[in-house]
Amino acid sequence: MDGVRSMSSTNGAAGPPLLLVEDDRSQALLVERVLRKARLANPLHVCENGDEAITYLAGEGAFADRERYPLPVVTLLDLHVPGKSGLEILTWLRGQRSLDDVPVVMLSGSSESEDIDRAFELGAQSYLVKPVAFDALVDAVSSLGLRWLLIHADGPRDG
Secondary structure: OOOOOEHHHHHOOOOOOOEEOOOOOOOHHHHHHHHOOOEEOOOEEEEEOOHHHHHHOOOOOOOOOOOOOOOOOOEEEOOOOOOOOOHHHHHHHHHHHHHHHOOOEEEEEEHHHHHHHHHHHHHOEEEEEEEOHHHHHHHHHHHHHOOOEEEEOOOOOOO
């Protein structure tokens, strides 16, 4: 699908998507499971590299159709992805006035204080070290207080 995998966090996904920039499919599936457990109804779009993520966020090329590829309500960004790194994506993102309101949660295997400090300096709202504890990711997404996150009333759907 034009390089972006769509993963529904529920069977009836609705609302603006969450964008996950992650090249490891198992990590992407874990994030999808966390979102489903958190009862989020928003769809999850996955970009596998930094260049693709910037093209998506810019609404260019294959992603120019904002009906099909709307701006995300939150971006979950791996620090180390092919192409542009997570910090390069974050730098680019914070340089776009039209994207100032898109919150970013960094997901990284790095617990180096230098990486964490840099992510916050560049405008990340949260930083989680992988492997991400299930509850930590739920708490990080929930703590953003996003009014566009849609919660299913009928509880978690876990297969």
